Amino acid sequence: MPTHPLRDLTIIGGGPTGLFAQFYAGMRGASAQIVDALPELGGQLTALYPEKYIFDVAGYPKVLAKDLVKALTEQASQFHQDTGLPAHLGKRIVGLEEEDGHFVLETETDRFPTKAVVIAAGIGAFSPRxxxxxxxxxxxxxxxxxxxxxxxxxxxxxxxxxxxxxxxxxxxxxxxxxxxxxxxxxxxxxxxxxxxxxxxxxxxxxxxxxxxxxxxxxxxxxxxxxxxxxxxxxxxxxxxxxxxxxxxxxxxxxGYVSDLGTLLDWGLNIEKDEILVTTQMETGRPGIYAAGDITTYPGKLKLIAAGFSEAAIAVNQAVHHIYPEKKVAPGHSSNLAIFGQKDD
Ligand SMILES: Cc1cc2nc3c(=O)[nH]c(=O)nc-3n(C[C@H](O)[C@H](O)[C@H](O)COP(=O)(O)OP(=O)(O)OC[C@H]3O[C@@H](n4cnc5c(N)ncnc54)[C@H](O)[C@@H]3O)c2cc1C
CATH class of the missing domain: 3.50.50.60 (FAD/NAD(P)-binding domain)
Structure with a gap:
């Protein structure tokens, strides 16, 4: 079974939440990769409603679901101009191990060593009925x-x-x-x-x-x-x-058959088949964070906009967890050197 190089972060799920988490990891200078069970990025937007307009994503009066996925992919890819977005598609995470002080996420065919995990698995790995x-x-x-x-x-x-x-x-x-x-x-x-x-x-x-x-x-x-x-x-x-x-x-x-699989057995705080997270997007197991539709907490909204915010919180917390010297607060992107701006 091939073992991939150790990454800072592995994001389970390449829906809108996972894609934005991948961007945020790049912005924070963390190495990250997405693993998704589906053959294409975009989660529900690609699989269920690519041709529908979405009207409640900030900054877009309206946007086709497939065009939002394209924009999110482009935004996340900017840190990977030479190699392309590190996304492993058609691979469903079925296992989690700990080894040599880090996690290893497993699919049927591959092993993904990682220092922290962001679970952005939406409604689970879903396949068309x-x-x-x-x-x-x-x-x-x-x-x-x-x-x-x-x-x-x-x-x-x-x-x-x-x-x-x-x-x-x-x-x-x-x-x-x-x-x-x-x-x-x-x-x-x-x-x-x-x-x-x-x-x-x-x-x-x-x-x-x-x-x-x-x-x-x-x-x-x-x-x-x-x-x-x-x-x-x-x-x-x-x-x-x-x-x-x-x-x-x-x-x-x-319709779709969706399956959370073994995620529910990873020792996370689970409430009615969803991951109960803290305000820091912690799951109950140090080093594992969650964001997007898979999460629950009082006042939770299952919306793309909420997933974006949760992805930013989860990634910043994860980066601080891996590198305690790095602050949780990312600073303003408008000032960051990584975008060629004056870093203050
Ligand atoms: C018809 C329809 C219309 C909608 N319209 C709107 C709207 O107008 N506005 C709005 O804000 N929201 C809308 N939504 C809801 C929105 O699509 C979801 O809130 C959003 O997709 C959640 O994003 P996510 O990334 O958290 O999860 P998802 O989009 O579900 O993506 C999760 C990804 O994780 C992958 N995955 C899961 N488990 C595993 C595993 N074990 N291993 C590997 N990969 C895994 C899945 O394959 C999937 O690709 C709509 C939903 C539907 C169905």
Whole structure:
């Protein structure tokens, strides 16, 4: 199992909180790395709502979730111009050891020695819920997409979206201008999505030109094709009637399964599957700090803005913990030599 070089800080999670923590570590001159279970940075913003606007991030009247991730990545990368952002993606932390006076975080394949840890693991390591039909398994990667990272890849394609929640309707609304056709199927006629988006999709379907279709009480009955999907058969769950239609892309929007895994067994202060932190973002185990959605304390807000503040507190505390001679207070970035300013 490869062992990576010892770092000052390892940040579990590359969502907005983890990305800002990575920036802050760089600003404080600490060596840091992100480890994330997902294949891309951005946490919930990338996995759940990349194309949605966010309106309550300070300084942005509105910003697309994917653009906020891009800006956070750029901000964090400025200290790593030559090597690129030290982020280990597609690696889920499953273990924590102590060795030679420091921690070692472990994934299934790698070991990450680190002097301190910032847990920015959000709602846990999450993976998209897979299609329940056994026949669907072999079509993943051949037309079934667990995640949508590049909606432009579906331009001029026949897209089938399965689900009745926000993601299903959001993607239906987002893709309807780009795709050749978008069909949304759901096993019932009750939707858990924002009413305005449901209305928008139904209005588009009512045009009747076949570019947007909504079939309630329908499920996926079969997938057809060779190398790649070329069609599907849908079944009406009430009448059992089937219909075949051309299809290149299937997007199962069935929610996510999230799992905090072994984090809960690390001797941290846990309250209802969240990490109870102090005002210094301490977790109950010296050297391990937490920030973002995974934390709880009286008055906690599960918002990006709160995660940014907690990341700054956690990293400054961690830096002081590792190097007691370094102050907790970082000073004003507008005065820091690291940004080429006059250091006072
Ligand atoms: C549809 C939707 C809309 C939203 N809109 C807004 C909004 O308008 N404004 C707002 O402020 N907030 C909004 N939020 C909430 C916001 O997205 C969260 O508050 C934010 O993502 C929390 O950031 P985080 O970095 O703490 O956690 P996350 O974004 O959840 O990131 C955590 C990361 O940790 C990784 N991870 C977890 N466990 C492990 C492990 N064991 N090993 C490795 N990696 C691990 C995960 O893979 C994930 O990438 C919205 C959320 C949703 C779902």
């Amino acid at each position: 897979r299609l329940p039909q056994a026949f669907a398994g072999e079509w993943y990667g051949r037309g079934v997409h667990a995640l949508v990272s590049n909606p432009d890849a579906f331009r001029d394609r026949d897209v089938l979206i399965i689900g009745g929640g926000d993601s299903a309707f959001d993607w239906c609304a987002q893709l309807r201008e780009r795709a050749k056709s978008v069909t949304l199927i759901h096993r019932s006629d009750r939707f858990r999505a924002h009413a305005a988006t449901v209305q928008e999709v139904h209005a588009a379907a009512a045009v009747g030109d076949g570019r947007v279709n909504v079939f309630t009480f329908h499920e996926l009955d079969a997938i057809h094709g060779g190398e790649h999907i070329t069609g599907v058969t849908l079944k009406d769950v009430k009448t059992k009637a089937t219909r075949a239609m051309p299809c290149d892309v299937i997007l199962p929007m069935l």
